[in-house]
Amino acid sequence: MPRISGSPALSRLRVLDLTRVRAGPTCVRQFADFGADVIKIENTVVEDLGGPRDGPDFQNLHRNKRSITLDLKSPQGKEIFMRLVKTADIVVENYRPDVKDRLGIDYESLKKVNKRIILASISGFGQDGPYRARPGFDQIAQGLSGIMSVTGKPGEGPMRVGCAVADVGGGLMAALGIMTALLERESSGEGQWVQSNLLQAALQLLDFQAARYTMSGEVPDQVGNDHPTSMPTSAYATADGHINVAAAGNKMWGIVCEAIGRPELFEHPDYKEAEGRAKNRKALNEVMTGALKTKSSAAWVDIFNKGGVPCGPIYRMDEVFADPQVKHIQAAAEVTHPRLGRLRLINQPVKLSRTPAKLASATPERGEHTEEVLAELGLKKNEIEKLKSEGVV
Numbered sequence: 535m536p537r538i539s540g541s542p543a544l545s546r547l548r549v550l551d552l553t554r555v556r557a558g559p560t561c562v563r564q565f566a567d568f569g570a571d572v573i574k575i576e577n578t579v580v581e582d583l584g585g586p587r588d589g590p591d592f593q594n595l596h597r598n599k600r601s602i603t604l605d606l607k608s609p610q611g612k613e614i615f616m617r618l619v620k621t622a623d624i625v626v627e628n629y630r631p632d633v634k635d636r637l638g639i640d641y642e643s644l645k646k647v648n649k650r651i652i653l654a655s656i657s658g659f660g661q662d663g664p665y666r667a668r669p670g671f672d673q674i675a676q677g678l679s680g681i682m683s684v685t686g687k688p689g690e691g692p693m694r695v696g697c698a699v700a701d702v703g704g705g706l707m708a709a710l711g712i713m714t715a716l717l718e719r720e721s722s723g724e725g726q727w728v729q730s731n732l733l734q735a736a737l738q739l740l741d742f743q744a745a746r747y748t749m750s751g752e753v754p755d756q757v758g759n760d761h762p763t764s765m766p767t768s769a770y771a772t773a774d775g776h777i778n779v780a781a782a783g784n785k786m787w788g789i790v791c792e793a794i795g796r797p798e799l800f801e802h803p804d805y806k807e808a809e810g811r812a813k814n815r816k817a818l819n820e821v822m823t824g825a826l827k828t829k830s831s832a833a834w835v836d837i838f839n840k841g842g843v844p845c846g847p848i849y850r851m852d853e854v855f856a857d858p859q860v861k862h863i864q865a866a867a868e869v870t871h872p873r874l875g876r877l878r879l880i881n882q883p884v885k886l887s888r889t890p891a892k893l894a895s896a897t898p899e900r901g902e903h904t905e906e907v908l909a910e911l912g913l914k915k916n917e918i919e920k921l922k923s924e925g926v927v
Contacts, residue, residue: 538571538598538599538600538894538895539569539894540566540567540568540569540598540891540892540893540894540895541567541568541569541886541889541890541891541892542569542889543568543569543886543889543890543891544565544568544569544570545569545570545571547565547570547571547623547624547716548570548571548572548573548621548622548623548624549562549565549566549570549571549572549573549622549623549624549625549626550573550575550615550618550619550622550624550625550626551572551573551574551575551599551626552575552625552626552627552628552629552639553626553627553628553656554581554583554584554628555583555584555628555701556584556591556595556672556698556701556702556705557628557656557670557672557700557701557702557704557705557708557732558626558627558628558656558705558708559595559596559705560595560701560702560704560705560706560709561626561654561656561704561705561706561708561709561712561730562574562599562626563595563596563597563598563705563882564706564709564882564884565624565709565712566597566598566599567597567598567882567891567892567893568882568886568889568891569598569889569891569892569894570624571600572598572599572600573599573600573601573602573618573622573903573907574596574599574600574601574602574898575602575603575604575606575615575618576601576602576603576604576900576901577603577604577605578603578604578605578925578926578927580900587897587900588873588874590879592897593871593874593877593879593896593897594879594880595897596897596898597869597879597893597895597896597897598892598893598894598895599895599897599898600898600902600903600906600907601898601899601900601901601902601903601904602901602903602904602907602908602927603900603901603904603927604904604926604927605925605926605927606637606639607637608924608925608926610921610924610926611926611927612637612638612639614908614911614921614926614927615639616644616647617911618907618911619644619647619648619651620647620648621911622648622651623650623651623652623716623725624651624652624653624654624712624716625639625644625651625652625653625654626653626654626656626708626712627639627653627654627655627656628655628656628657629655630657630658630667630669630670631655631657631660631661631662631666631667632666632667634655640653641653641655641726641727645725648725649723649724649725650719650723650724650725651725652712652715652716652719652725652726652727652728653725653727653728654708654711654712654728654729654730655727655728655729655730656704656705656708656729656730656731656732657670657729657730657731657732658670658671658674658675658731658732658733659675659678659731659732659733660729660731660733660734661729661731665733670731670732671732672698672699672700672701672732673694674732675700675701675704675732675733675735675736676694676695676699676700676736677692677694678733678736679700679733679736679737679740680736680737680740680743680744681694681695681699681700681736681739681740682694682695683754683756684740684743684754684755684756684757684762685756686756686758687756687758688755688756688757688758689756690756692756693756699736699739700732700733700735700736700739701732703732703735703736703738703739704730704731704732704734704735705730707730707734707735707738708728708729708730711728711729711730712728714728715728743762746762757815759778760815760819761780761782762812763808763812764780764781764782764783764808764812765781765808765811765812765815765818765819766779766781766787766790766811766815766818766819766822767779767780767781767782768815768819768822769848770819770822770823770826771823771826771827772826772827772829772830772831772833772834773827773828773829773830773831774830774831775830775831775847775848776831776847776848777826777831777834777835777845777846777847777848778844778845778846778847778848779822779826779834779838779843779844779845780843780844780845781843781844783808784806784807784808786842786843787800787805787811788800789838789841789842789843790822790838790843792841793837793838793841793843794821794822794825794826795825796821796825799821804817804818805818831847832847835847864881865880865881865883866878866879866880866881867879867880867881867893868893869893869894869895869896870896871896871897872896872899873899874896877896879893881893901927904918904927905918908921908927
Protein backbone atom coordinates (compact mmCIF):
# COMPACT_ATOMS: atom_id res chain seq x y z
CA MET A 535 0.00 0.00 0.00
CA PRO A 536 1.24 3.53 -0.67
CA ARG A 537 2.93 5.33 2.20
CA ILE A 538 1.41 8.66 1.19
CA SER A 539 -2.24 8.76 2.17
CA GLY A 540 -4.06 11.30 0.04
CA SER A 541 -7.36 10.91 -1.76
CA PRO A 542 -8.78 7.37 -1.86
CA ALA A 543 -10.02 7.95 -5.42
CA LEU A 544 -7.05 6.27 -7.17
CA SER A 545 -5.34 4.65 -4.19
CA ARG A 546 -5.59 1.20 -5.79
CA LEU A 547 -3.33 2.30 -8.67
CA ARG A 548 0.45 2.28 -8.84
CA VAL A 549 2.22 4.59 -11.30
CA LEU A 550 5.91 4.35 -12.22
CA ASP A 551 7.04 7.85 -13.09
CA LEU A 552 9.97 8.17 -15.50
CA THR A 553 9.15 11.74 -16.46
CA ARG A 554 11.06 14.97 -16.33
CA VAL A 555 10.69 18.71 -17.10
CA ARG A 556 6.92 19.52 -17.44
CA ALA A 557 4.65 17.61 -19.82
CA GLY A 558 5.22 14.20 -18.21
CA PRO A 559 5.08 15.44 -14.61
CA THR A 560 1.85 17.32 -15.42
CA CYS A 561 0.31 14.02 -16.51
CA VAL A 562 1.51 12.11 -13.46
CA ARG A 563 0.40 14.84 -11.05
CA GLN A 564 -3.24 14.11 -11.94
CA PHE A 565 -2.81 10.61 -10.51
CA ALA A 566 -0.66 11.62 -7.55
CA ASP A 567 -3.16 14.25 -6.41
CA PHE A 568 -5.95 11.67 -6.40
CA GLY A 569 -4.05 9.21 -4.26
CA ALA A 570 -2.30 6.84 -6.68
CA ASP A 571 0.95 5.35 -5.37
CA VAL A 572 3.35 7.22 -7.62
CA ILE A 573 6.95 6.05 -7.54
CA LYS A 574 9.24 8.61 -9.16
CA ILE A 575 12.25 6.79 -10.60
CA GLU A 576 15.28 9.06 -10.70
CA ASN A 577 18.81 8.57 -11.90
CA THR A 578 21.53 7.49 -9.50
CA VAL A 579 23.49 10.60 -10.46
CA VAL A 580 22.15 14.14 -10.13
CA GLU A 581 20.52 15.25 -13.38
CA ASP A 582 19.82 18.62 -14.95
CA LEU A 583 16.16 19.04 -14.04
CA GLY A 584 15.63 22.18 -16.11
CA GLY A 585 15.46 24.15 -12.86
CA PRO A 586 16.41 23.82 -9.18
CA ARG A 587 14.82 20.96 -7.24
CA ASP A 588 13.88 23.34 -4.44
CA GLY A 589 12.33 25.85 -6.85
CA PRO A 590 8.59 26.45 -7.29
CA ASP A 591 8.42 24.64 -10.64
CA PHE A 592 9.80 21.30 -9.45
CA GLN A 593 8.05 21.45 -6.08
CA ASN A 594 4.71 22.21 -7.73
CA LEU A 595 4.98 19.32 -10.20
CA HIS A 596 6.19 16.45 -8.03
CA ARG A 597 4.16 16.53 -4.81
CA ASN A 598 2.40 13.41 -3.47
CA LYS A 599 5.08 11.03 -4.81
CA ARG A 600 7.69 8.65 -3.49
CA SER A 601 11.17 8.76 -5.02
CA ILE A 602 13.72 6.05 -5.67
CA THR A 603 17.01 6.11 -7.54
CA LEU A 604 17.67 3.41 -10.10
CA ASP A 605 20.21 2.90 -12.89
CA LEU A 606 18.03 1.66 -15.74
CA LYS A 607 21.09 1.14 -17.94
CA SER A 608 22.44 -1.59 -15.67
CA PRO A 609 21.07 -5.15 -15.94
CA GLN A 610 20.29 -5.20 -12.22
CA GLY A 611 18.53 -1.84 -12.41
CA LYS A 612 16.42 -2.95 -15.32
CA GLU A 613 15.56 -6.21 -13.50
CA ILE A 614 14.36 -4.22 -10.49
CA PHE A 615 12.34 -1.95 -12.76
CA MET A 616 10.63 -4.94 -14.38
CA ARG A 617 9.80 -6.29 -10.93
CA LEU A 618 8.13 -2.97 -10.21
CA VAL A 619 6.28 -3.17 -13.54
CA LYS A 620 4.72 -6.44 -12.36
CA THR A 621 3.19 -4.53 -9.43
CA ALA A 622 2.17 -1.44 -11.40
CA ASP A 623 -0.78 -0.27 -13.46
CA ILE A 624 0.81 2.60 -15.36
CA VAL A 625 4.23 3.66 -16.58
CA VAL A 626 4.65 7.24 -17.81
CA GLU A 627 7.70 8.48 -19.73
CA ASN A 628 8.60 11.48 -21.83
CA TYR A 629 12.01 10.48 -23.14
CA ARG A 630 12.82 10.98 -26.79
CA PRO A 631 11.02 8.17 -28.62
CA ASP A 632 14.12 5.99 -29.18
CA VAL A 633 15.29 5.98 -25.55
CA LYS A 634 12.74 3.49 -24.23
CA ASP A 635 13.63 1.14 -27.08
CA ARG A 636 17.33 1.31 -26.24
CA LEU A 637 16.58 0.73 -22.57
CA GLY A 638 14.29 -2.19 -23.40
CA ILE A 639 11.30 -0.69 -21.61
CA ASP A 640 9.08 -0.16 -24.67
CA TYR A 641 5.44 -1.24 -24.54
CA GLU A 642 5.96 -4.70 -26.03
CA SER A 643 8.69 -5.44 -23.47
CA LEU A 644 6.54 -4.22 -20.57
CA LYS A 645 3.53 -6.15 -21.84
CA LYS A 646 5.46 -9.41 -21.62
CA VAL A 647 5.96 -8.78 -17.91
CA ASN A 648 2.46 -7.45 -17.16
CA LYS A 649 -0.28 -7.62 -19.80
CA ARG A 650 -2.38 -5.13 -17.80
CA ILE A 651 0.30 -2.44 -17.86
CA ILE A 652 -0.52 0.88 -19.52
CA LEU A 653 2.47 2.73 -20.95
CA ALA A 654 2.00 6.45 -21.59
CA SER A 655 4.60 8.09 -23.83
CA ILE A 656 4.69 11.86 -24.23
CA SER A 657 6.95 13.26 -26.94
CA GLY A 658 7.59 16.50 -28.74
CA PHE A 659 6.21 15.54 -32.13
CA GLY A 660 5.03 11.91 -32.04
CA GLN A 661 6.49 8.43 -31.73
CA ASP A 662 7.18 8.18 -35.46
CA GLY A 663 7.43 10.37 -38.53
CA PRO A 664 10.11 12.73 -39.86
CA TYR A 665 10.43 14.73 -36.61
CA ARG A 666 10.53 11.69 -34.31
CA ALA A 667 14.12 12.25 -33.20
CA ARG A 668 13.87 15.99 -32.64
CA PRO A 669 14.06 17.24 -29.05
CA GLY A 670 10.71 18.61 -27.91
CA PHE A 671 10.19 21.92 -26.13
CA ASP A 672 7.05 23.92 -25.42
CA GLN A 673 7.98 27.03 -27.38
CA ILE A 674 9.06 24.98 -30.40
CA ALA A 675 5.65 23.28 -30.41
CA GLN A 676 3.93 26.65 -30.04
CA GLY A 677 5.68 27.87 -33.17
CA LEU A 678 5.26 24.72 -35.23
CA SER A 679 1.56 24.40 -34.37
CA GLY A 680 0.71 27.96 -35.40
CA ILE A 681 -0.13 29.19 -31.89
CA MET A 682 2.51 31.92 -32.10
CA SER A 683 1.17 33.09 -35.46
CA VAL A 684 -2.21 34.00 -33.93
CA THR A 685 -0.80 35.43 -30.68
CA GLY A 686 0.27 39.05 -30.33
CA LYS A 687 -0.53 42.33 -32.03
CA PRO A 688 -0.82 42.65 -35.81
CA GLY A 689 2.44 43.57 -37.48
CA GLU A 690 4.63 42.92 -34.44
CA GLY A 691 5.69 39.40 -35.38
CA PRO A 692 4.92 36.07 -33.71
CA MET A 693 4.46 35.93 -29.94
CA ARG A 694 4.61 32.97 -27.56
CA VAL A 695 1.78 32.41 -25.11
CA GLY A 696 2.97 33.44 -21.65
CA CYS A 697 2.76 29.94 -20.18
CA ALA A 698 3.68 26.41 -21.29
CA VAL A 699 0.40 25.55 -23.01
CA ALA A 700 1.83 22.79 -25.22
CA ASP A 701 3.59 21.08 -22.31
CA VAL A 702 0.60 21.27 -20.00
CA GLY A 703 -1.81 20.33 -22.78
CA GLY A 704 0.30 17.33 -23.78
CA GLY A 705 0.45 16.15 -20.18
CA LEU A 706 -3.26 16.53 -19.50
CA MET A 707 -4.20 14.79 -22.76
CA ALA A 708 -1.93 11.90 -21.83
CA ALA A 709 -3.68 11.68 -18.45
CA LEU A 710 -7.05 11.61 -20.21
CA GLY A 711 -5.78 8.86 -22.49
CA ILE A 712 -4.59 6.82 -19.51
CA MET A 713 -7.97 7.20 -17.83
CA THR A 714 -9.64 5.95 -21.00
CA ALA A 715 -7.26 2.98 -21.19
CA LEU A 716 -7.93 2.16 -17.52
CA LEU A 717 -11.68 2.15 -18.16
CA GLU A 718 -11.28 -0.05 -21.26
CA ARG A 719 -9.04 -2.43 -19.27
CA GLU A 720 -11.95 -3.25 -17.01
CA SER A 721 -13.60 -5.10 -19.89
CA SER A 722 -10.57 -6.40 -21.85
CA GLY A 723 -8.21 -7.17 -18.98
CA GLU A 724 -5.33 -5.73 -21.04
CA GLY A 725 -3.38 -2.51 -21.00
CA GLN A 726 -2.27 -0.56 -24.05
CA TRP A 727 0.14 2.10 -25.26
CA VAL A 728 -1.11 5.67 -24.79
CA GLN A 729 0.64 8.40 -26.79
CA SER A 730 0.45 12.18 -26.79
CA ASN A 731 2.76 14.87 -28.09
CA LEU A 732 3.27 18.60 -27.67
CA LEU A 733 2.61 19.41 -31.32
CA GLN A 734 -0.80 17.78 -31.48
CA ALA A 735 -1.71 19.10 -28.03
CA ALA A 736 -0.99 22.63 -29.25
CA LEU A 737 -3.10 22.05 -32.36
CA GLN A 738 -5.91 20.76 -30.15
CA LEU A 739 -5.70 23.90 -28.02
CA LEU A 740 -5.95 26.07 -31.13
CA ASP A 741 -9.42 24.55 -31.57
CA PHE A 742 -11.58 26.83 -33.75
CA GLN A 743 -8.56 28.79 -34.97
CA ALA A 744 -7.17 25.62 -36.59
CA ALA A 745 -10.62 24.51 -37.76
CA ARG A 746 -11.06 27.81 -39.60
CA TYR A 747 -8.26 26.60 -41.87
CA THR A 748 -9.08 22.89 -42.08
CA MET A 749 -12.70 23.58 -43.00
CA SER A 750 -12.52 26.70 -45.15
CA GLY A 751 -8.87 27.40 -45.89
CA GLU A 752 -8.96 30.62 -43.86
CA VAL A 753 -5.56 31.54 -42.36
CA PRO A 754 -6.14 33.34 -39.03
CA ASP A 755 -4.16 36.52 -38.37
CA GLN A 756 -2.92 38.12 -35.19
CA VAL A 757 -5.53 40.38 -33.61
CA GLY A 758 -3.88 41.16 -30.29
CA ASN A 759 -6.33 41.11 -27.40
CA ASP A 760 -9.32 41.11 -29.74
CA HIS A 761 -11.38 37.99 -30.31
CA PRO A 762 -10.76 36.81 -33.89
CA THR A 763 -14.44 36.84 -34.90
CA SER A 764 -16.61 38.14 -32.04
CA MET A 765 -16.45 41.85 -31.19
CA PRO A 766 -16.43 43.76 -28.93
CA THR A 767 -14.43 41.10 -27.10
CA SER A 768 -11.10 42.53 -26.08
CA ALA A 769 -9.03 44.14 -23.34
CA TYR A 770 -9.87 47.77 -22.69
CA ALA A 771 -8.31 50.56 -20.67
CA THR A 772 -10.41 52.07 -17.89
CA ALA A 773 -9.91 55.07 -15.62
CA ASP A 774 -7.57 53.07 -13.36
CA GLY A 775 -6.48 49.93 -15.19
CA HIS A 776 -7.67 47.38 -17.74
CA ILE A 777 -10.59 44.97 -18.06
CA ASN A 778 -11.74 42.24 -20.40
CA VAL A 779 -15.17 42.51 -21.99
CA ALA A 780 -16.68 39.62 -23.96
CA ALA A 781 -19.85 40.71 -25.72
CA ALA A 782 -20.76 37.86 -28.05
CA GLY A 783 -23.88 38.18 -30.16
CA ASN A 784 -26.30 41.00 -30.92
CA LYS A 785 -28.13 40.82 -27.59
CA MET A 786 -24.99 41.47 -25.59
CA TRP A 787 -23.91 44.13 -28.06
CA GLY A 788 -27.16 45.95 -27.33
CA ILE A 789 -26.50 45.77 -23.58
CA VAL A 790 -23.02 47.21 -24.11
CA CYS A 791 -24.41 50.09 -26.18
CA GLU A 792 -26.82 51.00 -23.37
CA ALA A 793 -24.14 50.62 -20.67
CA ILE A 794 -21.66 52.96 -22.35
CA GLY A 795 -24.39 55.53 -23.12
CA ARG A 796 -24.31 55.01 -26.89
CA PRO A 797 -27.62 53.24 -27.71
CA GLU A 798 -27.54 54.58 -31.28
CA LEU A 799 -24.59 52.33 -32.09
CA PHE A 800 -26.81 49.26 -31.91
CA GLU A 801 -28.39 50.13 -35.27
CA HIS A 802 -25.26 51.66 -36.81
CA PRO A 803 -24.64 49.90 -40.14
CA ASP A 804 -20.95 49.33 -39.32
CA TYR A 805 -21.77 47.53 -36.07
CA LYS A 806 -25.28 46.14 -36.43
CA GLU A 807 -24.14 42.60 -37.25
CA ALA A 808 -21.26 40.50 -35.93
CA GLU A 809 -19.42 40.49 -39.25
CA GLY A 810 -19.41 44.28 -39.35
CA ARG A 811 -18.22 44.61 -35.77
CA ALA A 812 -15.31 42.26 -36.51
CA LYS A 813 -14.46 44.06 -39.77
CA ASN A 814 -14.60 47.50 -38.16
CA ARG A 815 -12.90 46.47 -34.93
CA LYS A 816 -10.39 49.33 -34.88
CA ALA A 817 -13.05 52.05 -34.89
CA LEU A 818 -15.23 50.04 -32.51
CA ASN A 819 -12.38 49.65 -30.02
CA GLU A 820 -11.75 53.38 -30.10
CA VAL A 821 -15.40 53.96 -29.17
CA MET A 822 -15.20 51.38 -26.39
CA THR A 823 -11.97 52.75 -24.94
CA GLY A 824 -13.25 56.31 -24.99
CA ALA A 825 -16.32 55.28 -23.02
CA LEU A 826 -14.63 52.88 -20.60
CA LYS A 827 -11.99 55.40 -19.54
CA THR A 828 -14.71 57.38 -17.79
CA LYS A 829 -15.11 54.88 -14.93
CA SER A 830 -12.97 52.58 -12.82
CA SER A 831 -12.36 48.93 -13.63
CA ALA A 832 -14.42 47.84 -10.61
CA ALA A 833 -17.35 49.99 -11.72
CA TRP A 834 -17.39 48.54 -15.24
CA VAL A 835 -16.97 44.97 -14.02
CA ASP A 836 -20.05 45.49 -11.84
CA ILE A 837 -22.08 47.19 -14.58
CA PHE A 838 -21.40 44.62 -17.28
CA ASN A 839 -21.80 41.55 -15.09
CA LYS A 840 -25.12 42.82 -13.74
CA GLY A 841 -26.22 43.25 -17.36
CA GLY A 842 -25.20 39.69 -18.23
CA VAL A 843 -22.12 40.60 -20.28
CA PRO A 844 -18.97 38.67 -19.26
CA CYS A 845 -16.43 41.10 -17.89
CA GLY A 846 -13.49 40.86 -15.52
CA PRO A 847 -10.34 42.59 -14.35
CA ILE A 848 -6.90 41.96 -15.82
CA TYR A 849 -4.73 41.08 -12.85
CA ARG A 850 -1.07 40.81 -12.03
CA MET A 851 -0.22 37.58 -10.22
CA ASP A 852 -0.33 39.09 -6.72
CA GLU A 853 -3.81 40.44 -7.45
CA VAL A 854 -4.94 37.04 -8.73
CA PHE A 855 -4.33 35.29 -5.44
CA ALA A 856 -5.86 38.17 -3.45
CA ASP A 857 -9.14 37.87 -5.38
CA PRO A 858 -12.05 36.60 -3.22
CA GLN A 859 -13.20 34.02 -5.77
CA VAL A 860 -9.67 32.65 -6.25
CA LYS A 861 -9.45 32.29 -2.47
CA HIS A 862 -12.89 30.68 -2.31
CA ILE A 863 -12.09 27.96 -4.85
CA GLN A 864 -8.80 27.29 -3.04
CA ALA A 865 -6.65 27.69 -6.12
CA ALA A 866 -3.56 27.49 -3.90
CA ALA A 867 -2.99 24.94 -1.16
CA GLU A 868 -0.33 24.44 1.48
CA VAL A 869 1.97 21.51 2.03
CA THR A 870 4.87 21.05 4.46
CA HIS A 871 8.34 20.24 3.17
CA PRO A 872 10.81 18.86 5.74
CA ARG A 873 13.54 21.32 4.68
CA LEU A 874 11.70 24.15 2.98
CA GLY A 875 8.85 24.47 5.48
CA ARG A 876 5.32 25.48 4.52
CA LEU A 877 4.86 25.88 0.77
CA ARG A 878 1.89 27.23 -1.16
CA LEU A 879 1.44 25.31 -4.40
CA ILE A 880 -1.12 25.35 -7.19
CA ASN A 881 -4.03 23.18 -6.10
CA GLN A 882 -5.58 20.39 -8.16
CA PRO A 883 -8.33 22.13 -10.19
CA VAL A 884 -10.63 19.10 -10.58
CA LYS A 885 -13.16 18.78 -7.73
CA LEU A 886 -14.68 15.45 -6.66
CA SER A 887 -17.47 15.51 -4.07
CA ARG A 888 -16.67 12.28 -2.16
CA THR A 889 -12.99 11.62 -2.87
CA PRO A 890 -11.36 14.99 -3.47
CA ALA A 891 -7.72 15.44 -4.36
CA LYS A 892 -5.34 16.28 -1.55
CA LEU A 893 -1.87 17.74 -1.28
CA ALA A 894 -0.76 15.15 1.24
CA SER A 895 3.00 15.28 0.83
CA ALA A 896 5.63 17.65 -0.49
CA THR A 897 7.96 16.71 -3.33
CA PRO A 898 10.29 13.96 -2.05
CA GLU A 899 14.04 14.24 -1.85
CA ARG A 900 15.89 12.36 -4.59
CA GLY A 901 15.86 8.67 -3.66
CA GLU A 902 14.11 9.30 -0.35
CA HIS A 903 12.04 6.12 -0.58
CA THR A 904 14.51 3.78 -2.30
CA GLU A 905 14.92 1.40 0.64
CA GLU A 906 11.19 1.46 1.42
CA VAL A 907 10.14 0.54 -2.13
CA LEU A 908 12.82 -2.12 -2.55
CA ALA A 909 11.79 -3.68 0.75
CA GLU A 910 8.23 -3.86 -0.58
CA LEU A 911 9.62 -5.91 -3.46
CA GLY A 912 11.06 -8.35 -0.92
CA LEU A 913 14.70 -7.29 -1.00
CA LYS A 914 16.63 -7.76 2.25
CA LYS A 915 18.66 -4.99 3.84
CA ASN A 916 21.98 -6.60 2.87
CA GLU A 917 20.78 -6.92 -0.75
CA ILE A 918 19.82 -3.24 -0.81
CA GLU A 919 23.20 -2.25 0.62
CA LYS A 920 24.95 -4.31 -2.07
CA LEU A 921 22.92 -2.56 -4.79
CA LYS A 922 23.92 0.77 -3.30
CA SER A 923 27.60 -0.14 -3.25
CA GLU A 924 27.41 -1.18 -6.91
CA GLY A 925 25.70 2.06 -7.94
CA VAL A 926 22.51 0.33 -9.09
CA VAL A 927 20.41 2.39 -6.67
